[in-house]
Amino acid sequence: MAVRKVVTRSSCHFRGYFPSLKNGHSVAWESQLEGGFFRLLELSPDVLRYEVQPSRERFRLGDSFVDYVPDLRVFLANGGEWWFEVKPEKKLLIKSVKQKLEAAMVHFSETNRSFSVVTDGQIWREPLAKNLRSILYHRRGPLLSQSDLAELILKLDKYKPQKLEEVVSVFGEMEAWRLLGLCIIGVDLEKPLTHKTPVFLSGGHRHANLFA
Incomplete structure (x- = not known):
């Protein structure tokens, strides 16, 4: 269950729901980029299911502590788990964002959990993105x-x-x-x-x- 509400009317973000067979129910997404990543997870044989906004983390950033909610927790076929942040590449150029994600990397590593940042460069690259859309369009x-x-x-x-x-x-x-x-x-x-x-x-x- 998400630790915070994903889909609301109070934000300018484009939000909606993805019909996930792996989860057995629709999954809320906060951006089209997240929706694109869901397509990849749906067609990955390594993935059993996934959760959005799965946990609330707290870790040190500089001289203070910050709260952080990762975008996804992915449950793998081999019994492992993986946490993900989905971000546009241009956002990673912002110093505060970069520092927070670097601190998150350290936090997840220290707690023996796998964590990765996935960008639009990975999700929207062609022909991968087109193939994912075509295959999922025909899935019935x-x-x-x-x-x-x-x-x-x-x-x-x-x-x-x-x-x-x-x-x-x-x-x-x-x-x-x-x-x-x-x-x-x-x-x-x-x-x-x-x-x-x-x-x-x-x-x-x-x-x-x-x-x-």
Whole structure:
């Protein structure tokens, strides 16, 4: 649960809700940049779920203590957790912002927790951003049941498609894109998506190395 209310009417920030399958409910975001990062988390095989405004931290900054609320806490498939701040690159040029985030880095390190700052340069880079929008646009319906998933895996194992066009020929256009959106098959998100795009039948989508 968020430690403070995310979506309000009293701010000039553009705010809304992201329909998250991984969380099983819509997730509030405070900026389009955060919404863009949610897309990456939704399509990362390393991510089980995530929380916004997850904790209230207190640490020393210079001669005083400051309160800080990270943007996200991400729960990973390997059992680990990762905290994130989502910031435009230009904001990092502001001395006070830079100093606070540097102090946050030290604080999380001293408490044995992983923490990273993600910027618009990482989230909006192309063709990654376009690929994320395209895949999530075509994602429809709930997560697959165990029986449906088992049936799909058997079919994939039978035909062993190596390119997106081969997945389309087996499942049809809409279902092929849905399989991408549900991370049943993976692609290299850093390259333009075409029917000739190679697909991966294990390992999920290729994504930014955010959890190294």
